[in-house]
Amino acid sequence: MKLEVDGRDVFATTGGVAFDPAKAAVIFLHGAGFDRTVWRLQTRWFAHHGRSVLAVDFPAHGWSDGPMLxxxxxxxxxxxxxIEAAGLRTAALVGHSMGALVALDCAARHGAKVRALGLCGVAAGMPVHPEMLESAKANTLKVQELMTFWGVGDALHKGGMVSPGLWLRRESLSVLARNRPDVIHADLAACNAYKDALERAATIRCPAVLVLGDGDLMTPAAKAKPLTAALAGARTVIVAASGHFMMVERPDETLAALQSCV
Structure with a gap:
């Protein structure tokens, strides 16, 4: 599905069901360097259970036009x-990593448009290792290798994907390799620079759930505790045997956690 936002084409998938703005909507926001495809399993469930779904490519990601933000x-x-361009008054926002920070900030500053939050792989602060930033700035492959090596939980480095035929690290590297020059660096630098999560969280009143991997090396679950405390009434779900990419590593458990909120 194509939409137009700020005069630029934006691409989104709808979970296999035609988008209907009259239904309660869930918008899925991907993490740094990735695209809409990380949500393919969760979007289908919501789309076939009474929600309208948009899993979007941020500008300059996937099939969406630039320039990057x-x-x-x-x-x-x-x-x-x-949200406005899709003809919606409100939507639940589900974000992963960078997308989770975006969802949080949007709910704080555009609260009338956001009815619920699902924050996956998030922490109160998300500093990026200098080695990753250096490689991303130089557009070398090392950043892609580090993102997948540190991002994928230990169990999945050895196989065991619940979706037959998927090799998670190889698939992740393929998505990262499709990025336009400088996009990964811009994304990581945006996460590294963002210091407003706790201040923003304190102003949010909509329901929220944090979905965290117990083996996440990029945003360890312990570092989300201040964020949970700042979000009034927020719940935390720890996904067992999962790294940073819980929506792909442990899709059923991630879906169950999101169902409770959005």
Whole structure:
């Protein structure tokens, strides 16, 4: 499905069901360097159970037009514009990693548009290792290798995907390799620079659930505790035997956690 936001084409998938703005909507926001495809398993369930779904490619990602956005705040404003462009009054936002920060910021500053939050692989602060930033700035392969090696939980490095035929690290590397120059660096730099999560969280009143992997090396579950405390009434679900990419590593458990909120 194509939409137009700020005069640019945006691509989104709808979970296999035609998008209907009259239904309660869930918008899925991907993480740094990735695209809409990370949500393919969760989107189908929501689309076939009474929700309208949009899993979007951020500008300059996947099939969406550029230019890329270089701050979490800019992506949050873009998400608010996306909600309007889709003909919606409100939507639940489900974000992963960078997308979770975007969802949080959007809910804080455009609260009337956001009815619920699902925050996956998130922490109160998300600093990025200098080695990753250096490689991303130079557009070398090392950043892609580090993102997948540190991001995928230990169990999945050895196989065991519940979806037959998927090799998670290889698939993740393939998605990252499709990025346009400088996009991964812009995404990581935006996460690294964002310091407003706790201040923003304190102003949010919609329901929220944090979905965290117990083996996440990029955003360890312990580092989300201040965020959970700042979000009034938020729940935390720890996904067992999962790294940073819980929606692909442990799709059923991630879906169950999101169902409780959005």
């Amino acid at each position: 270089t701050s979490i705040a800019a992506m949050a404003d873009w998400t608010a514009a996306l």
